[in-house]
Amino acid sequence: MSDTAPRPEEPQSAPPLAPSDAPPTPPTPRFSADPGASYASAAADAPASEPASEAAPASASQPFTGPSDTVTSPARDALGRIRIEIGKAVVGQDRAVTGLVIALLCKGHVLLEGVPGVAKTLLVRTMAQTLGLEFSRVQFTPDLMPGDVTGSLVYDARTAAFSFRQGPVFTNLLLADEINRTPPKTQSSLLESMEERQVTVDGDSLPLPDPFLVIATQNPIEYEGTYPLPEAQLDRFMLKLPIGLPERADEASVLRRHADGFNPRDLAAAGVGRVASAADIEAGRREMATVDVSDDIINYVVDIARATREMPSVSLGVSPRGATALIAAARAWAWMRGRTFVSPDDVKALAAWTLAHRMQLRPEAELEGVTRESVLTSVLASVPVPR
Numbered sequence: 370m371s372d373t374a375p376r377p378e379e380p381q382s383a384p385p386l387a388p389s390d391a392p393p394t395p396p397t398p399r400f401s402a403d404p405g406a407s408y409a410s411a412a413a414d415a416p417a418s419e420p421a422s423e424a425a426p427a428s429a430s431q432p433f434t435g436p437s438d439t440v441t442s443p444a445r446d447a448l449g450r451i452r453i454e455i456g457k458a459v460v461g462q463d464r465a466v467t468g469l470v471i472a473l474l475c476k477g478h479v480l481l482e483g484v485p486g487v488a489k490t491l492l493v494r495t496m497a498q499t500l501g502l503e504f505s506r507v508q509f510t511p512d513l514m515p516g517d518v519t520g521s522l523v524y525d526a527r528t529a530a531f532s533f534r535q536g537p538v539f540t541n542l543l544l545a546d547e548i549n550r551t552p553p554k555t556q557s558s559l560l561e562s563m564e565e566r567q568v569t570v571d572g573d574s575l576p577l578p579d580p581f582l583v584i585a586t587q588n589p590i591e592y593e594g595t596y597p598l599p600e601a602q603l604d605r606f607m608l609k610l611p612i613g614l615p616e617r618a619d620e621a622s623v624l625r626r627h628a629d630g631f632n633p634r635d636l637a638a639a640g641v642g643r644v645a646s647a648a649d650i651e652a653g654r655r656e657m658a659t660v661d662v663s664d665d666i667i668n669y670v671v672d673i674a675r676a677t678r679e680m681p682s683v684s685l686g687v688s689p690r691g692a693t694a695l696i697a698a699a700r701a702w703a704w705m706r707g708r709t710f711v712s713p714d715d716v717k718a719l720a721a722w723t724l725a726h727r728m729q730l731r732p733e734a735e736l737e738g739v740t741r742e743s744v745l746t747s748v749l750a751s752v753p754v755p756r
Contacts, residue, residue, distance in 0.1 A: 442653075442656055442704075442707070443652070444649045444650075444652035444653040445656075445704065445705060447644065447645040447649040448649055448650070448653060449705075450499075450644040451466060451470060451499050451644060452466045453644075454499045454642065454644045455492065455495045455499060455641070457639050457641050458491060458631075458641050459491055459495055460488075460615060460622050460623050461616060461619035461620075461622075461623075462487075465481065466492070467705075468608050468610045469584070469610075470701075470705070471608065471701045471702060471705070472582055473580055473582055474650065474653050474705075475698060476566075476654075477582075477607025477608060477697070478583040478584070478605065479582070479606060479608045479609075480587065480598075480606040480608070480609040481584060481585065481586045481587075481609075481612050482588075482612065483588075483589070483611065484588060487612050487613070487614060487615070488633075489544075489546075490506060490544060490546065490586075491633050492612075493584050496542065497541065498636050498641050498642075499642070499645060500541075500643065501645075501646050501647070502542055502647065503542070504540060504542045504544070505537035505543050506537075506544040506546060507544070507545055508547065509545060509548050509550050509551035509555070510550060511550060511551060511552065513555050514555060515554060515555050515557075517555075518538055518555065518558050519536045519558055519568045520534050520535045520538070520570065521536070522571065531571075533570050535575075536568075538559070538568060539568075539575075539577060540581075541578050541582065541647075542582050542584065544585075544586070545586070547586060547587060547588065548585040548598070549597055550596070551596065552596055553596055553599070556598065557602070559583060560602070560605060563583050563605050564605065566579070580651075600727075600729055603727065604688060604691065607694045607698065608698065608722045608723060609722060609725065610722060656704060657701055659709070660700045660703050660704050660708070660710060660711060661710040662700060663711070666699075666711050666712075666713070667696070669754070670716060671692060672752045673692075673695070673720065673724075673749065674686065674688075674689070674692040674695075676748045676752050677728055677744070680747070681734075682730055682731055683728055683729065683731065684730065685727075685728065685729035687724050687727050687728060688727065691723065691727040694723050695716060695719060695720060695724060696711075698722070699718070699719050700715075702715045702718060702719055703715045713754045717749055725741040726741070730744070
């Protein structure tokens, strides 16, 4: 089953923030050093006093925090306002918003893993609203068929011919809710759409809209009646973002909003408007392509990927596709932070989101309590950082 939201009417210009919703400081909000931290002003984002190469490596659960430069960009400023706007409806999911923006810039896809009731659907729907994009949601169930996702040929008795009826995949943001509850046959129906950004019907290839982003969700606790994603399919997701339970203050804020009449089905009433567009995403991609990736960074990522394959507790390490995804994500993060080059800190900051889900542990390591994140933390600590 699916529900599709129509494309919002595009205003002549992005709606201004209401005085009560405006950030407390006058400078335009920018992405802070931590992908999950709140937005900070340019002054608060000033370069740190110590070199990034001398800082401690990032853990797999806490993205690395490093220095930032300032390069102005209207596209980055527009995308930077997304998280503030989403905060009017969703509380405490700043990290996830950052990951979704990175995936949009890199033409990747995202796997959200979290327990039910942490606003995963609301997050994606609100993001579509802030960008003025089409949004579709598909609830994956055991009886869902591939044609329910991609579309199917329908016989028209009036014309005595078959015509193609588009499925919910023909959208900008597709939420594949509980993707691991549907059989592998239906799961694989998304592979062509994710990789080739098209749907093939009766020998004809139909292109999907641009931008196109698949956001799949799965419950990490309940496994009964599920079909775990195979490693080859997990590798198709550029990022895997954990969606945890909110902090106490954030949870109290959620309850206060609902007590005051917040309706998650009426985002306009919550003051959520369009603050960026697909044109800003495309402009960001062009600017991101100019960010320099040095040979030292290339070799650093290669060393990280090869180190994961040599860990005794790992049976399947990071593939070249995973290493390529890490380069792209680090490049996007460097651009979002206003720099013209990729630093080792950018690689460390995105390593957990990009690489952890691509690794497969040995059964004996899992019995001993070893996790993918802990292995990746050890890898980042052992690989020499370029200077």
